[in-house]
Amino acid sequence: MVERKLLLGNEAIARGLIENGCAMATSYPGTPASEILAAVAHFQRVHRLSMHTQWAVNEKVALEIAYAGAQAGLRTAVVMKQVGLNVASDPLMSAAYMGTCGGFVVISADDPGPHSSQTEQDSRMMAMMAKIPVLDPESPRQARDMIAQAFDLSEVHAIPVMLRPTTRVCHARQDVDLRTPTVLDRPAAFEKDPARWAATPKFRQQLHHELEAKLAAIAQFEATAPQRLNLEADGRRAVVVSGVASAHTREIVQSMGLWKQLPLYQVLQPYPLHQTFINHLREAYTDVLVIEETTGVIEMQVADRDRVQGKLAGRVPAVGELTPEVIARVLARFVGRPVNDVAPPVVPGRRPTLCAGCPHRASFFAIKKAARKAIYTSDIGCYTLGLNLGAVDTVLCMGAAISQAAGFYHAYKHAPQRPDIVATIGDSTFFHAGLPALVDAVNQDVRFVLVILDNRTTAMTGNQPTPATGLGAGGEVLQAVDIETAVRGCGIDYVRIADPYRTDELIAVLKAAVTHSRETGPAVVISRYPCVLDKRQAGARTEGAVPVITDECDGCGYCVQQFECPAIALDEAESRARIDKVLCSGCGVCLHVCPKESIQPLP
Amino acid sequence: MSPSVQQQIVISGVGGQGVLFVTRLLAEAAIARGLPVLTSETHGMAQRGGSVVSHLKVGAYSSPLIRSGCGDGLLGLKAESLELHGHFIRPDGWRVVNQAGTGDGAAHVDADAAAARIDNPRAVNLVVLGFALARLSGGDAAVNRLFCDRDDIARVLEVRLAERPEMLAASRRALDAGYAIGAA
Numbered sequence: 204m205v206e207r208k209l210l211l212g213n214e215a216i217a218r219g220l221i222e223n224g225c226a227m228a229t230s231y232p233g234t235p236a237s238e239i240l241a242a243v244a245h246f247q248r249v250h251r252l253s254m255h256t257q258w259a260v261n262e263k264v265a266l267e268i269a270y271a272g273a274q275a276g277l278r279t280a281v282v283m284k285q286v287g288l289n290v291a292s293d294p295l296m297s298a299a300y301m302g303t304c305g306g307f308v309v310i311s312a313d314d315p316g317p318h319s320s321q322t323e324q325d326s327r328m329m330a331m332m333a334k335i336p337v338l339d340p341e342s343p344r345q346a347r348d349m350i351a352q353a354f355d356l357s358e359v360h361a362i363p364v365m366l367r368p369t370t371r372v373c374h375a376r377q378d379v380d381l382r383t384p385t386v387l388d389r390p391a392a393f394e395k396d397p398a399r400w401a402a403t404p405k406f407r408q409q410l411h412h413e414l415e416a417k418l419a420a421i422a423q424f425e426a427t428a429p430q431r432l433n434l435e436a437d438g439r440r441a442v443v444v445s446g447v448a449s450a451h452t453r454e455i456v457q458s459m460g461l462w463k464q465l466p467l468y469q470v471l472q473p474y475p476l477h478q479t480f481i482n483h484l485r486e487a488y489t490d491v492l493v494i495e496e497t498t499g500v501i502e503m504q505v506a507d508r509d510r511v512q513g514k515l516a517g518r519v520p521a522v523g524e525l526t527p528e529v530i531a532r533v534l535a536r537f538v539g540r541p542v543n544d545v546a547p548p549v550v551p552g553r554r555p556t557l558c559a560g561c562p563h564r565a566s567f568f569a570i571k572k573a574a575r576k577a578i579y580t581s582d583i584g585c586y587t588l589g590l591n592l593g594a595v596d597t598v599l600c601m602g603a604a605i606s607q608a609a610g611f612y613h614a615y616k617h618a619p620q621r622p623d624i625v626a627t628i629g630d631s632t633f634f635h636a637g638l639p640a641l642v643d644a645v646n647q648d649v650r651f652v653l654v655i656l657d658n659r660t661t662a663m664t665g666n667q668p669t670p671a672t673g674l675g676a677g678g679e680v681l682q683a684v685d686i687e688t689a690v691r692g693c694g695i696d697y698v699r700i701a702d703p704y705r706t707d708e709l710i711a712v713l714k715a716a717v718t719h720s721r722e723t724g725p726a727v728v729i730s731r732y733p734c735v736l737d738k739r740q741a742g743a744r745t746e747g748a749v750p751v752i753t754d755e756c757d758g759c760g761y762c763v764q765q766f767e768c769p770a771i772a773l774d775e776a777e778s779r780a781r782i783d784k785v786l787c788s789g790c791g792v793c794l795h796v797c798p799k800e801s802i803q804p805l806p
Numbered sequence: 807m808s809p810s811v812q813q814q815i816v817i818s819g820v821g822g823q824g825v826l827f828v829t830r831l832l833a834e835a836a837i838a839r840g841l842p843v844l845t846s847e848t849h850g851m852a853q854r855g856g857s858v859v860s861h862l863k864v865g866a867y868s869s870p871l872i873r874s875g876c877g878d879g880l881l882g883l884k885a886e887s888l889e890l891h892g893h894f895i896r897p898d899g900w901r902v903v904n905q906a907g908t909g910d911g912a913a914h915v916d917a918d919a920a921a922a923r924i925d926n927p928r929a930v931n932l933v934v935l936g937f938a939l940a941r942l943s944g945g946d947a948a949v950n951r952l953f954c955d956r957d958d959i960a961r962v963l964e965v966r967l968a969e970r971p972e973m974l975a976a977s978r979r980a981l982d983a984g985y986a987i988g989a990a
């Protein structure tokens with residue numbers, strides 16, 4: 204009997220990799236893609252597979268490592284979220300020209316909504332720009348199966364292939380039949396060919412010609428051709444779907460009783476769209492509705508603009524996730540039926556917040572005390588939530604806290620009063636994209652304070668190790684890179700390390716750093732305490748006790764507004780604050796917060 | 807077990823409460839019964855104390871999401887779950903909500919108090935699940951009560967927590983505490 208297991212979409216993708224002889228997998232964590240590499244490492248350990256699995260310092264480095272493996276003839280994969288692909292786009296564009304020897308799969312997970320991202324960008328557009336094929340799965344099971352297709356496509360046409368799952372595939376769970384892990388008997392064998400692997404512009408044009416020829420052939424590749432989902436349907440209007448929109452649309456077409464009337468096609472490979480399919484749509488149908496996320500990639504390749512309805516034609520919403528409710532409305536309009544749907548209520552829900560006992564909260568509180576009127580540039584991670592505390596003014600992209608601090612400094616350089624500037628960045632983000640920006644800031648003598656919020660982990664995405672952790676994806680021991688040494692290596696002279704739980708000391712350290720930044724040069728403070736969610740570091744945290752709120756509390760609300768700890772709530776009826784003993788971690792930072800000293804240690 | 811089981815259940819709560827864990831238990835129970843299953847989960851920033859929701863679909867489905875007004879049941883781990891995610895449930899569907907008191911068409915259980923009584927305040931999720939199992943399992947699953955029962959969930963817990971006997975015992979106690987309230 205086949206073993207059926209409940210797999211998260213990301214685990215199914217990992218399964219696809221190890222079932223198809225992937226020999227190297229690299230990644231940088233990012234929602235919704237984070238669990239893929241961890242699952243590869245897990246299967247690697249369980250099945251004792253000889254392969255290389257690693258968290259890389261960023262997506263560009265991850266892609267370059269995995270690509271070199273494919274240049275040496277191995278099957279390799281690189282995994283990231285869609286905004287990570289922006290970081291990795293430089294090597295991707297070039298790798299598309301040079302092509303591959305072994306199969307090379309670029310997995311870029313999109314986040315329509317967005318649920319946990321800065322943008323709703325469509326990685327398939329990036330595949331189009333790079334001129335590489337992209338596959339678009341509708342479910343965990345299909346995502347697993349598409350890995351086999353992707354390796355096949357990549358090796359037949361010597362081209363990188365993208366797999367583009369979305370949040371609803373990555374974070375769906377489904378019963379999946381497990382197949383045997385495969386290790387290919389294929390040693391690394393890099394063949395020198397400088398005209399290809401180190402091509403100068405003259406040769407690049409030739410490579411571009413070859414790439415166009417590959418794309419034309421891939422647009423006829425039988426295995427990834429669109430599938431007709433309901434052969435029994437007959438009509439002059441058709442619906443084309445891809446990705447998870449395909450899974451939603453199937454159910455909705457059935458519930459509308461249109462399964463036998465409305466021909467439904469699932470596109471597996473949105474780019475390049477199969478030429479015979481484009482011709483077929485034009486010949487067979489008067490109207491074609493395209494439902495896809497998040498841009499009209501398929502739609503724009505269907506040449507006949509009068510016939511095709513989709514995002515570009517304004518028939519499908521251009522913004523937001525294509526939920527079943529949205530698709531039901533679009534379909535009803537397409538077939539001329541009234542729309543009757545239960546409208547979801549407009550209830551904001553609960554906003555996310557830093558955990559009780561989170562060291563970041565203490566750091567932000569101290570920063571506000573030390574530099575009240577500063578410009579606060581920040582970055583991507585849990586600490587983005589410092590915006591709830593009024594201690595985050597900007598969040599642009601990975602690493603920008605430092606370069607934006609520099610930009611504000613230069614913008615105000617000749618102003619009569621220069622504002623203080625305090626940048627916050629996490630340890631993992633610092634390694635990812637902060638290092639070059641810090642070199643630049645030193646070089647330009649930018650007067651700012653950089654606070655590295657060092658919780659020794661990549662917390663937001665599930666506590667993956669950072670280069671400072673000294674552990675690999677499978678828990679193996681690696682060479683740790685020390686943050687302070689790296690900071691000094693960038694040319695920073697003024698570095699201080701402080702413990703955010705000793706909040707008064709951190710405030711003093713920050714005040715001195717602000718003074719240094721005004722008078723002398725850039726200053727760096729490493730605010731170091733382990734993440735409260737990181738099981739690996741449980742032993743490194745100190746045990747605390749739940750404090751008490753004395754009867755002197757007058758319910759002014761300062762602690763709730765300025766500190767926003769989930770364990771402290773305002774009892775409006777009794778006009779006082781209360782501590783939730785279940786949530787409280789006993790960190791004791793709130794003892795420093797109450798201006799009336801009504802929060803006291805347990806007597 | 808009838809292969810015609812078709813059930814769509816919404817599990818709603820706040821990041822950190824164990825919405826994912828309950829979803830997982832129910833999904834594993836479905837697999838153990840030989841039923842196809844699809845779930846959709848909230849990951850990422852919302853897990854830091856924000857509102858989270860899981861969709862669980864047991865039976866022949868292709869979409870991981872439940873459409874508004876089509877869900878069969880709601881497990882609400884917070885009082886606000888009904889207001890936030892009640893719209894997913896069809897008018898004659900079931901609603902189980904962690905809240906003291908009665909009213910608004912839902913079955914209420916004060917799971918916070920029950921979990922505190924057994925000295926396991928973080929097990930609210932299992933108390934609510936136990937309560938729902940007492941009220942909704944048994945009978946004909948095809949008429950859209952719960953597709954599984956307490957024994958199914960107990961077996962899944964045993965497998966999942968096989969190496970953590972203390973946690974298994976505590977989880978069983980929480981499940982049973984909720985069940986006892988529901989069966990009373």
